[in-house]
């Protein structure tokens with residue numbers, strides 16, 4: 001069986017699709033949610049626990065790993081898969097977004113970005129070539145292009161100039177990429193919420209040619225309606241047999257709407273960040289487990305969940321752990337939230353395959369609107 005990197009379709013429902021991502025590090029059913037493993041760890045989770053939630057692919061970050069422990073050290077230690085003991089596929093983001101959200105004293109120019117580390121203030125520089133080389137040193141299964149994600153709202157001219165810079169950088173990233181069987185590089189579509197700029201960006205990237213395409217520049221405060229409108233304008237322009245990845249998204253309702261619009265891959269810090277702040281995701285919305293109403297509640301977080309927290313513990317116990325600031329609290333709740341996100345994706349995939357996505361979507365939305373049990 002060829003291990004060439006590719007996405008293969010299995011079933012369609014309207015613009016939604018179910019399929020498989022074939023990579024050098026294994027095959028992942030889509031649509032898929034990628035837990036964020038920023039600095040070589042999915043915070044508060046062992047990788048066995050991440051696997052137990054049903055995750056197939058995780059995300060790492062160039063920015064964090066280049067600062068600590070350093071890409072060359074990770075390469076010397078056998079690459080990120082060995083380093084974090086995750087044999088499955090790893091997608092690494094390229095660093096530009098994180099520099100603009102975390103780096104200090106940032107200076108963007110036509111050639112790249114100079115910044116000071118938020119850890120020790122040391123000066124660093126990222127260019128399309130350096131970001132691509134770092135991701136190669138990490139042995140990322142999927143390498144992301146080095147891009148600029150403009151803050152929204154912004155005038156169309158600003159969005160256009162930023163997108164065209166990212167497209168010039170995408171060509172430099174492709175030239176610096178070392179092709180390997182089963183590995184991939186994704187172009188990142190920019191253009192804000194301007195349909196014509198989005199179309200120009202898709203054309204620029206497909207002219208260069210990548211193994212997959214990400215929709216960047218969203219989930220930066222534009223709101224769900226504008227995000228969905230931008231997906232409506234952009235996703236149909238992406239080659240049908242290419243995997244589509246919506247960066248940084250999102251809530252369960254965002255994921256449903258984006259899957260309905262043909263997106264295959266997602267990453268978001270919400271389930272893991274919420275797991276550390278006592279916010280639990282359930283089929284009926286979210287719960288704040290620090291709330292006193294849970295103090296004596298012997299029920300599991302969700303009656304539909306097979307995670308460790310729901311199998312063995314009560315809401316009362318989770319409430320206690322967070323009130324006592326015990327480390328086990330974030331561990332159990334992160335596990336639960338990731339299990340919820342994976343269950344949601346499995347349900348969407350099954351509904352696409354059995355032709356019931358419209359009914360399933362209506363049921364999900366009705367459930368999310370209901371009061372907690």
Ligand SMILES: CNc1nc2cc3c(=O)[nH]c(N)nc3c(CCO)c2[nH]1
Nearest residue numbers: 094097149216217218219247248267
């Ligand atoms: C939370 N919202 C969000 N929007 C994003 C937008 C971008 C983007 O446009 N480019 C790149 N490289 N990464 C992005 C990321 C980090 C993904 O974890 C985003 N994350």
Ligand SMILES: [Zn+2]
Nearest residue numbers: 305307310336
């Ligand atoms: Zn659970």
